[in-house]
Every structure is written in structure tokens, then in C-alpha cells.
Amino acid sequence: MPTHVRRPLALVAVVVLVTGITACGGGTTAPDNDTPVTTSLPTQPFNNLGLFEVGFAEVTINGSGLLTSIADWTFASNDIDVYVTAPSCRATDVVELANCQVVGRTTAVTTKPETLTVNVTPGNYRVWVANFGPSAETGTLRMTATVTR
Secondary structure, rough: OOOHHHHHHOOOOOOOEEOOOOOOOOOOOOOOOOOOOOEEEEEEEEEOOOOOOOOEEEEOOOOOOEEEEEEOOOOOOOOOOEEEOOOOOOOHHHOOOOOOOEEEOOOOOOOOOOEHHHHHHHOOEEEEEOOOOOOOOEEEEEEEEEEEO
């Protein structure tokens, strides 16, 4: 059985700040702090993500609610999974699930796209895309946060 070397590959390490959205224009009504606000975060591309490679995006959440991550890619034959972890997790920690605080992960082999929704509180997170193959892959990671501040 061949041994596979796991090489980390960062997506684009992007810090995304999730805040409440306020409307521009007339009126002076303040937003209700108990109303959840959904924010679409910048789409993160991943290119030529090799077998057993991972990439991540850094996300900062400024409220309590849900973080939804959707990975979509080219070839349905590839097994792509999504993880949300503490920011201290390294690439090898994610693939091996060692020494890493995992908030949530997908494990489906044939689901395309992969969608993961996790509960979040204010803080920093890493959202990972992991390629379990069988071949290199290109795609996108889209994220939304629905939070109450």
C-alpha cells in the first residue's frame, strides 16, 4: 500500500470580519440587535488542490449564530470535505484530526457540493477544504454568517 505525503496548501489566508449590516439612506431607525443578520463572505477559490492537500480561510465572527460553508469543485469523482476549526489548527492536524479543536466537518464521499453549517460564537475560526482525491481539484469555497450581535 503506498504511503501518501500530506502537503499543506493554503487557499488564500484571508481574514474576513463578520459584522452587522446597516442600511444606507433615509431614516434614523437603529437595527434591532436581536435580529439575525446574514453576511456573504468573499468567495475563496482553490486551484490545483492536490491529493491529501488542504487549504483554509481565516474568519472572524462578531456575533452568535451560524456559519455556513459550501465547497464546490470540478470533478464529482473527487472526495472534497469541509472543516471548521480553531485558528490554532495546522494542516496536518486537520487531515489527521490530531491536536485540533474541530467545530464541525463533512465526511460524505459522494456529496457535491459539500455544505457544512456550524454554530458559532464571537471569535476566530479556520474554514478548511480538504482533498481526499483521487486527483487534484479546483473549485470555490463560499461562506455566509448569520449572526446576532
